[in-house]
Amino acid sequence: MLLREVGYARPASLGEALETLAADDGARALAGGQTLVNVMKMRAGSPDVLVDLADLQELKGIELGADGTLDIGAMTTYTELIESSEARARPILGEVCAQIADVQVRNRGTVGGNACTNDPTNHLPPVFAALGAEFVVRGQGGERVVPAADFFLGVYMTAAAQDELLTRIRVPAGRRDGFAAVTLGVDGTCIVSAAAALNGGVSLAIGCVDAVPVRLEPESTDPEAVREAVRAAKLDPPSDVHASSDYRRHLAEVLAVRAVQQAEGRS
């Protein structure tokens, strides 16, 4: 398929990339391209300039801090995360990445791209929300650290503005996490997803039921308490060809319980 004509830049440094984005408000960051290239084929988006992040070392690598915090470069591919020994410090991350699409997509798609696209059906936004991740955002004016609660702003919208870049994702230490989803086929797009983290309190995030992950804090891990927390959120999810609003509401309760139970089963 022929894409609309587009400019392409391949900056060698983060500074150069930010300058290139700021120079044209029609410029967009190109990470793994597993969403953006298809969006361009469908003409759902037509950037004037693609700024390829492939050579930016600042956006690569996974580091495990002394306090157990994982510092994940935004350009880390799903496969790199799945195979990373450091990332095993928070096993849920690799487990969820292994459920995204297929080998080819996992080899190219990036965790930063998944977060920044913030498609409501994406796997990682609810996971990052439940785990309490922090997002390091760089602009020409400097760097800021945005908590997950403030990062996801709307459908396809995050706190990283057009002339900024998500550079790193910081995930605090913890192991008692769970994830459950009903998908379109094995490893397919989520119809509803739920992520839970039990590392002091119960942190729950539901995906696909609103523009951004819905963050909840049930009083306990008791299934009825979890269901009550989901009901109290008065979710109003969209209906589409895959599921009615009522069915999504039903799934949100069931999957929240499953995610919490999975997290409870871990030491």
Added chain:
Amino acid sequence: MAAAEVANERAITVTVNGTRFERRVEARKLLIHFLRDDLDLTGSHVGCDTGNCGACSVIVDGTLLKSCMLLAVQADGASIETVEGLADGEELSKLQQAFNDHHALQCGYCTPGMLMSATALLRKNAHPSEEEIRKALQGNICRCTGYWNIFEAVKAAAE
């Protein structure tokens, strides 16, 4: 700090199946079209053009990917392997021979992608489990639904 150079067209150098090519390409050109239209390597197929079917799968710098979801300019400097590079002259690779022996193709349209996915699997994991074979071929659709024989062929090649 200056902005990076922006251009609608770029000169790229790629090595495909061991042969080096230098070409000017439009930034909007997908790698699959570069391989097929500019280099006349028509072994890789366009099945769906939406990133779903895997018929365009190739190996770029050792990584299996779908060449309809990568721009040719992104592959600048890369070493690319396509289905044309699997056989040694007339001699089929062990995997290709297994596809022949197990009747692992019907219409053959998905075969180039299946072969590349299975090649990538066997390089990484010489003795995959049945589950690992299935998972490795998940990104490749066979609309003849001839999955069973494809699975058998990969299993045989791994033994």
